[in-house]
Amino acid sequence: MSYKISILGGGSWGTALAILLGKKGYNIDLWTRDKEQCEHMNTARENTKYLPGIVIPNNVNIVNDIEKAIYKNDIIVLAIPSHAVRSAVELIKNNVNEGQVIVNVAKGIETDSLHRISEIVSEVIPNSKYAVLSGPSHAEEVARDMPTTIVAASNDIETAKYVQDIFMTPKFRVYTNPDVIGVELGGSLKNVIALGAGISDGLGYGDNTKAALMNRGIIEIARLGEKMGANKMTFAGLSGIGDLIVTCTSKHSRNRRAGILIGKGMKVEEAIDSVGMVVEGIKTTEAAYKLSKKYDVKMPITEELYGVLYDGKDVKKSVINLMLRDKKHEMEDIINSGDDIQ
């Protein structure tokens, strides 16, 4: 079966997914807001800025007109940074038809409203069909056909299965999950911990430190997730620990790279500029910190990172704070959601 696909966002992830689905034989409209980039990609058949050296198949049509990009296509993929999703969805809201499925691949939480992407989409386009596709999947590897696994979540399992069918290839294995909250939170909050893992690398700490951040990180993510209505087990899956592992360890990770620079002493804004691509974890740290207060959940790593990124706190002081927290019983701490059991 052939499908017609719209992908909004001509950065690394949107382009990699266009290449993946283009190679599968589908007709793709890839929308980028930058006219010059659009023209260049159409003629060069390459995204020189974000994925240099990888050929974009001819059945990927790069467009600059967002209405044309979504016209009569089966699914609309949101592959733009999370802070820009609301404005993009506003642009298409009057042209989305009932049968079209909106597939979000952005990983983030709105900092003012603290809404997840599914909430933003349903506010702007009520009753739309929605799925989120998330998991350990760096664009640089997907675009080069490296075996990758990911999860499609939707409140409607038939929609999740539809998305699974569309994206599945011998190199791109898609699982389904009904837990939209858990999948969205896992994909967003791991970026906060990845910044921390990068900072640890930048400070010259080793694998022990990173393993500690990753393990204690997923525990605090799951703690918040459960309070927000997610299934705790989702955080043991691809969009939880799976994505946390790849982002905390990969050379491709923008969040980890920004963290390394901050750990070496660079200012936050300079680190973002130096990475040159979206570093979602910076804004997500603010959202996660606010969510931890709103839901009254202990998230010590997130809290320290918030201090470092937003209050100029000394990174080494944060490490000491984390190491010298009250003594805990590990199992009690996991089971009792971080309450002070010694």
Ligand SMILES: NC(=O)C1=CN([C@@H]2O[C@H](COP(=O)(O)OP(=O)(O)OC[C@H]3O[C@@H](n4cnc5c(N)ncnc54)[C@H](O)[C@@H]3O)[C@@H](O)[C@H]2O)C=CC1
């Ligand atoms: N790069 C990756 O490997 C993966 C990225 N993601 C997520 O996908 C989302 C997009 O990330 P990337 O493609 O990596 O970002 P990127 O930094 O490579 O590209 C971002 C793209 O979005 C465009 N953009 C920025 N603001 C915009 C706006 N207001 N309206 C329309 N377009 C706008 C930029 O022009 C650029 O083309 C993020 O939420 C990221 O966390 C998810 C999985 C993998």
Ligand SMILES: O=C(CO)COP(=O)(O)O
């Ligand atoms: O989410 C990602 C991989 O699954 C991408 O992470 P970075 O934005 O840190 O590169």
